[in-house]
Every structure is written in C-alpha cells, then in structure tokens.
Amino acid sequence: MRYYYAEHQAAYRRLEQEGLTQWNDLFEDDRTGDFDAFPNRAFLERALVRLGLTTADVLEYGCGTGAAACFLAARGFRVDAIDLIPEAIALARRFARQRGVSVNFSVQDVCAMPAGSKQYDVILDSYCLQSIVTDPDRASVLTAVRDRLKPNGHYILSTAMYDPDRVYEDNFRYDATTGICYERSTEPADDAVQLDNTWYLPHRRHLRPEALRAELEANGLQVLSQEGELRGDVICTPTRRG
Template structure:
C-alpha cells in the first residue's frame, strides 16, 4: 500500500461506519449540506450542459459518488472510479436509491486505470491535490489526455496555493507546491527536515504552475476561475 492510500482507506471506512455523506463531512469547517451538495457542484453546474444527452463522462477519485450521481441525473453516461472499496460501496447504494445507472468501479488511476473508451469529459472533483508524487501525477494526467475524445474537455476542481494560509505543524514547499506532514522515518517518500521526519501529503500549486503542468501533458487550459484559480477547464492538444 502506498503511503497516501491509508488516509483514504481509513477516511472512507469511517464515513461508511458513521453513515456520513462524503469526505468533507469529516471536517467541521468543510462539512457539506447533504449528499447532493458535494464540493464542486456549483462549478459543474456552470461548466457542463444542463442536459447531458448521453455524453460520456469519466470521473476519477469519485469518493461516495455525489458528483457522478448529479451528472447521471442530468442525462450523462457516467463511469466513476475510486481507489477505496468502501467509497464505491456507498456510491452504488446512493445511486441505486436514486434510480440512477452509474458504472462505479474500484480502480487506481495512479496505476493506469481508466475508461475503456475515450469520453467527452474527464472530471476531477478535488482529487488531484492528493496525488503528490511527480510520477503519479504524470500517470494521471497522461491518462486524462489518453481518455479524452479529440474534442473532449477535462473539468478539474482542485485545492490550490492560498497566500497567507497557515499550515500549522505541516511544512509547505513553494518551489514544488508539496505540503509535508509529520511521519515516521520508514514512510514512503519521507525526508528529514531538521530533527523531524515528514512525508508529502498534498500538492497545492499556483495557478501558473498548474497551467504549465497541464500543458506538459497535452492539456491546454481554456478557463481558470475560482478564488485561487482551482476551477479549470482544459481541452486536449494534439
């Protein structure tokens, strides 16, 4: 198991055990207002046509499936994937309760998992910031490029660098955008800073750095909005 996986397995086990709706419900300051008010809903409402008309979507890092169910309810054909079986279990139950036909699948996009055929949209609702290692991010973004139809769009909502943010006991590296958190010496990717061992836990890029990274993987930003530039729409290059 990679170092970043344990946090997600533990989180979704707790969400399932406590009957919560989604990841944000684990944090009082971010707690959502029910299953249908998932993070990035307003962004998706602005960026996706109101009627899907059978257009195809692949969402990775779908969590408990709020966004996938929302898109399916609008007529999109949705294939949604998450690393964690507990998350997919909840997503399948919630979609069945709503009478929605969504293909939910357990899979790891950092190991190359993805849709079987190119799609009209690839959607990410706050997953990318948790993919920290350069090689993992390259695998994911190359996969996004490969998964899109030639006229397809990548619709991305991600946490970004926020000037003045207090990281508390964590460390932020402005050159890489990596957030380092306390860890044991044997954790994958850990390094010693002073007398303490830290592991990379998040990637918070500046708007310019994110655009450059996306372009390196054949994704051209056509819109970048949000308070810190974390609401992004890309088209496929080449």
C-alpha cells in the same frame, strides 16, 4: 502502501461509521449534510452549460462517495467512476441505488490505470488532484487523462490551490518551490522523504495558478478557462498533435 492510501481509507471508514455522505462532512466548517451539495457542483453546472453538454460519456476519477457521478447520471450522462478506496465505492454504489441512478463504479488507482481503449467526452476531477502529490504520480494521472479524452473532449478539474491564508500546523511542512505539503511521519515508509533529519510523507500539492497551468500544458492539455477565487476550477481540452 502508497502515501495516499491510509488517510483516505480511514476517512471513508469514518464516513460510513458516522453515517456521513461525503468527504467534506468530516470537517465541521464544510459540513452541509446534503449529498447533492458537493463542493464543485456550481462550477460543474456552469461548465456543462458553457460546453453545451447535455449527454456524454464521462469518467470521474477519485469519485469518493459518488455525489458528482450521481448528479451527472441523473441528468442523462453515461458515467464510469473510479476510486482507490473500496469503502468509498461501496458507499457510492449505495447512494446511487438510493437515488435510482446508474453509474458504473469500480475500484481503481488512477495513478496506475491500465491501458484502455475507451475514450470519453468528459473526464472529471472533483478535488482529487491535490492528493496526488509526487511528480511521477501526477504525470501518470494527467497522461491517463490526455490519452482517454476524445479529440474534442474536455477535462473538468477542481483542485485545491495555494492559499496565502492557509495555516499549516506543526506536523506539516510546505515547500513553496514545489507546492508540496508534507506530513511528519514517525518512521521511514514508502514514498517518505527525510527533511532536516525528520521523515515526512507527501500529503497535498497546493500549486499557484500559473504553476498548475504550466503543468497541465506540459502534459498535453490546453487550458480553456481557469477560474474560482484561487483559480482552481479549470476546463481543458487535449492539445492537438502534429
């Protein structure tokens, strides 16, 4: 089992059991009780206006319970949305039905996307990338993004960033060099690393703004804008080849 699976499966099972609607509802400080008040909504609305998009083919990966996908579908966008966790996709389909919108939801691991010929005007990440931690996995995701964007398409990304005020609890360890946050593990497992004779699993990747920009550019994406308090809201377009 990959490092990112168990935490997310448990979270979406809890969401269903407790009658909650999105990931942030698991945290009292972030809970709104409003499915439509997803965290990157304001940025997404600004991005759509800036890019002049009123209808387009969209792929959202790591869609969770589908709030952003439903938001776009309700406005006439043609949306494919994927998530690794079957429980998340089941909830997303239910919420879409309740709202009378059409989204093509499917269970798929963005870190292992099969080759495909469909290209998109927009690829959206609503706070998924920080949970994709290792260099090979992030390269796989960003390569998939680059290859699936139309030549004039846009990658709209919201991701958690390094925050000097964030406190990592005792069972976590942050590597300032890589931006990787590790979580202590009770035993060796797939993807585990040993630090000071203790096993840890990759947990999050909290990069500084300049490191995120460099990573995106290294994977064939030109950064058009980078904003937000910690500069984790980004719009990219494919770097022109040749």
